[in-house]
Amino acid sequence: MITLRKGDWKYGRFEARMKLPYGQGIWPAFWMLPTDWVYGGWPASGEIDIMEMLGDNTQKTYGTIHWGDSPQTRQQAGGNYVLQSGTFAGSFHTFAVEWDSFGFKWYVYSVRYFTATRSWPFDQRFHILLNLAVGGNWPGNPDLSTIFPQMMYVEYVRVYRKSN
16 A cells, blocks of 8 residues: 555654564565655655564564665664564554654554654655565565465554644
Protein backbone atom coordinates (compact mmCIF):
# COMPACT_ATOMS: atom_id res chain seq x y z
CA MET A 1 0.00 0.00 0.00
CA ILE A 2 1.32 3.44 -0.91
CA THR A 3 -0.41 6.70 0.02
CA LEU A 4 1.61 8.93 -2.35
CA ARG A 5 -0.49 11.97 -3.33
CA LYS A 6 -3.49 10.38 -1.53
CA GLY A 7 -2.12 10.93 1.96
CA ASP A 8 0.98 13.03 2.53
CA TRP A 9 1.90 14.50 5.91
CA LYS A 10 4.42 16.71 7.62
CA TYR A 11 4.43 15.69 11.30
CA GLY A 12 2.00 13.57 13.28
CA ARG A 13 1.55 10.17 14.86
CA PHE A 14 1.58 7.27 12.41
CA GLU A 15 0.24 4.00 13.77
CA ALA A 16 -0.66 0.55 12.47
CA ARG A 17 -1.89 -2.63 14.09
CA MET A 18 -0.40 -5.63 12.32
CA LYS A 19 0.32 -9.33 12.53
CA LEU A 20 3.62 -9.95 10.78
CA PRO A 21 4.88 -12.77 8.55
CA TYR A 22 7.90 -14.90 9.40
CA GLY A 23 10.74 -16.90 7.87
CA GLN A 24 14.27 -16.44 6.59
CA GLY A 25 14.35 -13.69 3.95
CA ILE A 26 10.92 -12.26 4.89
CA TRP A 27 11.01 -8.46 5.47
CA PRO A 28 7.75 -6.70 6.42
CA ALA A 29 7.84 -2.91 6.73
CA PHE A 30 5.69 0.09 7.68
CA TRP A 31 7.62 3.15 6.52
CA MET A 32 7.58 6.59 4.92
CA LEU A 33 9.30 8.28 1.98
CA PRO A 34 9.36 11.93 0.88
CA THR A 35 6.54 13.03 -1.37
CA ASP A 36 8.44 15.78 -3.14
CA TRP A 37 12.13 14.75 -2.77
CA VAL A 38 13.06 18.40 -2.11
CA TYR A 39 16.66 17.64 -1.09
CA GLY A 40 17.40 15.10 -3.83
CA GLY A 41 17.26 11.31 -4.25
CA TRP A 42 17.69 8.71 -1.55
CA PRO A 43 18.88 9.25 1.14
CA ALA A 44 19.19 13.05 0.84
CA SER A 45 15.46 13.68 1.34
CA GLY A 46 15.19 11.10 4.13
CA GLU A 47 13.43 7.84 4.97
CA ILE A 48 11.37 7.05 8.07
CA ASP A 49 11.11 3.37 9.03
CA ILE A 50 8.28 3.08 11.54
CA MET A 51 8.54 -0.71 11.80
CA GLU A 52 10.73 -3.29 10.09
CA MET A 53 11.18 -6.90 11.09
CA LEU A 54 13.51 -9.59 9.84
CA GLY A 55 11.40 -12.72 9.49
CA ASP A 56 13.99 -15.01 11.06
CA ASN A 57 13.71 -13.08 14.37
CA THR A 58 10.01 -12.61 15.12
CA GLN A 59 10.54 -11.14 18.60
CA LYS A 60 12.41 -8.01 17.42
CA THR A 61 11.36 -4.98 15.38
CA TYR A 62 13.27 -1.87 14.35
CA GLY A 63 12.52 1.84 13.92
CA THR A 64 15.04 3.98 12.01
CA ILE A 65 15.54 7.23 10.12
CA HIS A 66 17.98 7.52 7.21
CA TRP A 67 19.50 10.64 5.64
CA GLY A 68 22.73 11.84 4.02
CA ASP A 69 24.30 13.17 0.87
CA SER A 70 24.60 9.83 -0.92
CA PRO A 71 24.00 6.12 -0.38
CA GLN A 72 27.71 5.71 0.37
CA THR A 73 27.66 8.37 3.12
CA ARG A 74 24.17 7.54 4.44
CA GLN A 75 23.60 8.19 8.11
CA GLN A 76 20.96 6.63 10.32
CA ALA A 77 19.57 6.68 13.83
CA GLY A 78 17.35 3.98 15.21
CA GLY A 79 16.53 1.45 17.86
CA ASN A 80 14.77 -1.84 18.33
CA TYR A 81 12.10 -3.40 20.52
CA VAL A 82 12.25 -7.01 21.72
CA LEU A 83 9.16 -8.85 22.98
CA GLN A 84 9.60 -10.55 26.33
CA SER A 85 7.30 -13.39 25.25
CA GLY A 86 5.41 -14.37 22.13
CA THR A 87 6.18 -13.20 18.61
CA PHE A 88 5.14 -10.42 16.29
CA ALA A 89 3.94 -13.18 13.94
CA GLY A 90 1.74 -14.85 16.55
CA SER A 91 -0.75 -12.05 17.15
CA PHE A 92 -1.56 -8.43 16.33
CA HIS A 93 0.67 -5.64 17.69
CA THR A 94 0.53 -1.84 17.46
CA PHE A 95 3.52 0.06 16.03
CA ALA A 96 3.84 3.84 15.93
CA VAL A 97 6.13 6.80 15.44
CA GLU A 98 5.49 10.35 16.60
CA TRP A 99 7.20 12.92 14.38
CA ASP A 100 7.42 16.65 14.98
CA SER A 101 9.85 19.50 14.33
CA PHE A 102 12.04 18.27 17.21
CA GLY A 103 12.44 14.66 16.07
CA PHE A 104 10.97 11.18 16.42
CA LYS A 105 9.67 8.79 19.11
CA TRP A 106 9.05 5.11 18.30
CA TYR A 107 6.54 2.91 20.11
CA VAL A 108 5.32 -0.65 20.36
CA TYR A 109 1.94 -0.26 22.04
CA SER A 110 2.49 2.62 24.46
CA VAL A 111 6.11 1.69 25.22
CA ARG A 112 8.54 4.24 23.81
CA TYR A 113 11.70 2.38 22.86
CA PHE A 114 13.72 4.97 20.94
CA THR A 115 13.97 8.73 20.44
CA ALA A 116 15.92 10.58 17.73
CA THR A 117 16.43 14.30 17.38
CA ARG A 118 16.61 15.32 13.75
CA SER A 119 15.08 18.17 11.72
CA TRP A 120 16.59 18.36 8.20
CA PRO A 121 15.61 16.71 5.86
CA PHE A 122 12.51 15.73 7.86
CA ASP A 123 10.78 19.09 7.36
CA GLN A 124 8.79 18.15 4.25
CA ARG A 125 5.75 16.00 3.38
CA PHE A 126 6.12 12.21 3.54
CA HIS A 127 3.78 9.40 2.50
CA ILE A 128 3.22 5.91 3.95
CA LEU A 129 4.25 2.57 2.49
CA LEU A 130 3.29 -0.86 3.80
CA ASN A 131 5.05 -3.73 2.11
CA LEU A 132 6.26 -7.27 2.45
CA ALA A 133 9.62 -7.81 0.75
CA VAL A 134 11.10 -11.22 0.06
CA GLY A 135 14.88 -11.19 0.10
CA GLY A 136 17.12 -8.16 0.11
CA ASN A 137 20.47 -7.04 1.41
CA TRP A 138 19.38 -6.93 5.06
CA PRO A 139 17.34 -10.11 5.60
CA GLY A 140 19.13 -12.19 2.98
CA ASN A 141 17.30 -14.61 0.73
CA PRO A 142 14.72 -17.20 1.73
CA ASP A 143 16.08 -20.68 2.26
CA LEU A 144 14.60 -24.18 2.43
CA SER A 145 13.21 -23.43 5.91
CA THR A 146 11.07 -20.51 4.63
CA ILE A 147 7.40 -21.40 4.36
CA PHE A 148 5.28 -19.86 1.59
CA PRO A 149 2.85 -18.24 1.23
CA GLN A 150 3.36 -15.59 3.91
CA MET A 151 0.89 -12.82 4.77
CA MET A 152 1.15 -9.47 6.52
CA TYR A 153 -2.19 -8.74 8.19
CA VAL A 154 -3.08 -5.08 8.75
CA GLU A 155 -6.03 -4.35 11.02
CA TYR A 156 -5.72 -0.58 10.65
CA VAL A 157 -3.46 2.35 9.80
CA ARG A 158 -4.12 5.64 11.58
CA VAL A 159 -2.64 9.09 11.17
CA TYR A 160 -3.02 11.79 13.79
CA ARG A 161 -1.98 15.22 12.53
CA LYS A 162 0.36 17.44 14.50
CA SER A 163 0.67 21.15 13.86
CA ASN A 164 4.37 21.83 14.58
